[in-house]
Amino acid sequence: MPEELRVKEKNNLEKPIPKEHYEKLEDYIDGLPSLEGRLIQVLHHAQDIFGYLPRDVQLFIARRLGVTGAKVNGVVTFYTYFTEEPRGEYVINVCTGTACFVKGANKILEEFQEKLKISVGDTTEDRKFTLKDVRCVGACGLAPLIVINDKVYGRVKPEEVEGILSEYQQ
Template sequence: MTDYKLDKEKLKKLDEYIDSIEKKEGALINILHEAQDMFGYLPEDLQLFIARKLDIPAAKVFGVTTFYSFFTMEPHGKHLISICMGTACFVKGADKILNEFKNKLNIKDNNTSEDGLFTIDTLRCVGACGLAPVVTVDGKVYGRVKVEDVEKIISEYTGK
């Protein structure tokens, strides 16, 4: 194996996972899911490792990684806050809720709080328009969220 700047144990497990797949053609998305579950994100070194392991161009791996919004090339905080920005949610104030989360968590340029506890993400549509505006934290759904609810939601994950 080439010297990657990645956790060697996790890399070994990913290597074994890829080896266990009988038909590797068409398995890229599943492999990327598994890699992201293991590492938390898909850094460039990890994408290169996968490309070499599958004997496919790195550009193909990068293209799939950047095409699907589920995949991320940046590490996330411990908790992922996703705010729906679909039409129903936006009309009902999702932009104000997003700004309140950013203000309360002191998030400026990037999407992760300085303490590494929270990452904020926006989604095109959650598919729960009747609950608009919708926020999810680590997959838990909060419906009909108001700006006043933001602090309470955060406190559920900080204990404060």
């Protein structure tokens, strides 16, 4: 088990991953009644612990479950829930489906980009926010809408973005 892992992120900054995270994941895996068929379950738990699934964490899981690193990476890259890049504490999903787009989702997205000073798909330097666009969340009657973690905001106007962000900036 690595003493401390230094992960190079897309901005080329290296961030340490504490050994305790690996120990927590190892304890979880050791507590499973069987390892067979547990890859997705372990990946969910690992992402909860680490916040994302960098390559070294994927290889650690592969070794512990007795599968190839390619198999683990294949699952991580197939399912959109999993991420190989760090996400912010708050993930802002702006719906850009047809109903939301027609009602101004693009202006809301632009406002978030301006206020957070990041592009879609990026995370703020302090790892507080990640901004994403999603095709449809199935709540067209609330268009345009955003979802921050599990909280839904419907009929959002661009001028409300600053107030929404202030709820998360304490």
